[in-house]
Amino acid sequence: MQKTAQKTGYxxxxxxxxxxxxxxxxxxxxxxxxxxxxxxxxxxxxxxAAPYKHFTDREDLLRAVALQGFTEMxxxxxxxxxxxxxxxxxxIAAVGTAYVAFAENNPGLFxxxxxxxxxxxxxxxxxxxxxxxxxxxxxxxxxxxEVDDRVMEAGFPLWTFVHGLSxxxxxxxxxxxxxxxxxxxxxxxxTARLLPAPGA
Amino acid sequence: MQKTAQKTGYxxxxxxxxxxxxxxxxxxxxxxxxxxxxxxxxxxxxxxAAPYKHFTDREDLLRAVALQGFTEMxxxxxxxxxxxxxxxxxxIAAVGTAYVAFAENNPGLFxxxxxxxxxxxxxxxxxxxxxxxxxxxxxxxxxxxEVDDRVMEAGFPLWTFVHGLSxxxxxxxxxxxxxxxxxxxxxxxxTARLLPAPGA
DNA sequence: TAACTTAGTTAGAGGCTCTAACATTTCGAT
DNA sequence: ATCGAAATGTTAGAGCCTCTAACTAAGTTA
Numbered sequence: 490m491q492k493t494a495q496k497t498g499y500x501x502x503x504x505x506x507x508x509x510x511x512x513x514x515x516x517x518x519x520x521x522x523x524x525x526x527x528x529x530x531x532x533x534x535x536x537x538a539a540p541y542k543h544f545t546d547r548e549d550l551l552r553a554v555a556l557q558g559f560t561e562m563x564x565x566x567x568x569x570x571x572x573x574x575x576x577x578x579x580x581i582a583a584v585g586t587a588y589v590a591f592a593e594n595n596p597g598l599f600x601x602x603x604x605x606x607x608x609x610x611x612x613x614x615x616x617x618x619x620x621x622x623x624x625x626x627x628x629x630x631x632x633x634x635e636v637d638d639r640v641m642e643a644g645f646p647l648w649t650f651v652h653g654l655s656x657x658x659x660x661x662x663x664x665x666x667x668x669x670x671x672x673x674x675x676x677x678x679x680t681a682r683l684l685p686a687p688g689a
Numbered sequence: 690m691q692k693t694a695q696k697t698g699y700x701x702x703x704x705x706x707x708x709x710x711x712x713x714x715x716x717x718x719x720x721x722x723x724x725x726x727x728x729x730x731x732x733x734x735x736x737x738a739a740p741y742k743h744f745t746d747r748e749d750l751l752r753a754v755a756l757q758g759f760t761e762m763x764x765x766x767x768x769x770x771x772x773x774x775x776x777x778x779x780x781i782a783a784v785g786t787a788y789v790a791f792a793e794n795n796p797g798l799f800x801x802x803x804x805x806x807x808x809x810x811x812x813x814x815x816x817x818x819x820x821x822x823x824x825x826x827x828x829x830x831x832x833x834x835e836v837d838d839r840v841m842e843a844g845f846p847l848w849t850f851v852h853g854l855s856x857x858x859x860x861x862x863x864x865x866x867x868x869x870x871x872x873x874x875x876x877x878x879x880t881a882r883l884l885p886a887p888g889a
Numbered sequence: 890t891a892a893c894t895t896a897g898t899t900a901g902a903g904g905c906t907c908t909a910a911c912a913t914t915t916c917g918a919t
Numbered sequence: 920a921t922c923g924a925a926a927t928g929t930t931a932g933a934g935c936c937t938c939t940a941a942c943t944a945a946g947t948t949a
Contacts (some may be wrong), residue, residue: 642869653853669842
């Protein structure tokens with residue numbers, strides 16, 4: 490099977506990937522709940538039954554999109570950490586800022602990702618891999634060799650914070666509630682305050 | 690118009706309120722996106738066209754439910770503050786804990802409330818009223834007579850935190866990410882760390 | 890090249906939202 | 920008390936949607 494699209498006129502070539510891409514666009518345009526498989530088919534130029542050769546149902550397609558989202562988010566995290574000294578507050582805050590930035594740039598996708606990862610092992614695992622990037626930084630910061638329970642406990646309030654900030658910004662609450670500073674500053678400040686001192 | 694339901698066999702008596710109640714139950718059972726007006730009608734024992742005499746469309750019904758949610762949440766906040774000395778960290782943390790508790794007890798409703806309040810003045814206002822309860826406490830804590838910009842800025846990180854915690858708990862992420870303490874303890878700790886010193 | 894698999898197609902069942910047209914009840918003004 | 924209007928039900932149906940069944944075309948492999 491070729492990865493590249495090569496329409497024969499009948500066989501599409503790479504419908505699965507195109508449906509994922511189209512769906513992602515639609516979810517972003519109009520929200521995950523409004524999204525329809527039919528509309529995705531129309532845009533991809535196939536019949537409304539075609540997707541069911543690649544996905545078991547509507548949910549399955551949405552999950553595939555969510556999975557792609559987690560993969561992409563993980564890449565962004567790595568890119569965000571890269572320019573900083575590993576295990577510093579700067580590195581940790583940079584991931585937090587990247588988290589919120591990803592949410593703001595892909596609001597529909599972001600919201601979907603967490604709904605989709607509920608009770609679905611593969612997507613859940615992708616989410617954990619994503620979270621692992623920060624946890625590694627926190628482990629170094631605390632001087633731990635591994636991501637143990639103490640690292641997890643230290644990371645949780647941070648995740649909580651950037652997750653909440655993402656939702657508030659997506660839902661337009663941040664304008665009403667004067668933030669008084671940039672997202673980056675707010676995340677950096679919160680990171681410093683919520684993390685325990687190194688060596689704990 | 691009577692407030693109490695008094696079925697005549699034709700006229701329902703209080704369909705509007707019953708639809709709101711039934712919808713709330715359905716949203717809680719199966720999530721906001723899965724909810725169908727038809728199912729609500731079946732449970733209320735009316736035809737599928739009946740709701741449209743009371744609500745302009747599906748969204749309008751959901752918004753009415755969201756509005757009820759905000760009203761109820763506001764009551765919970767007041768109840769949470771009551772036993773504490775006004776303007777103390779305890780009082781503030783109590784509202785935060787009540788926030789997360791409400792979300793955990795009404796996950797479907799909670800998620801819907803924020804989606805519904807987007808771009809809808811009445812619901813948005815209900816949300817602001819709700820938030821006002823904490824802001825008042827923070828104003829007192831900081832020694833400000835009114836809820837001014839400084840108070841808003843101080844409150845924002847707190848809102849961010851409890852909002853994020855609510856979503857993580859609803860979506861079942863809190864089990865994976867070891868919290869290491871009760872919701873109440875985590876909220877209390879975060880409150881103390883995220884708020885500036887009084888008098889600022 | 891025949892047989893099998895993969896990935897499209899059309900047709901249609903059944904569910905949903907919402908509207909139009911009609912029916913019944915209630916209410917307010919006489 | 921009654922009559923007309925307003926409110927709140929009803930049925931019927933248009934036009935979406937998801938998903939399945941049955942069929943068909945193209946690729947793959949013995």
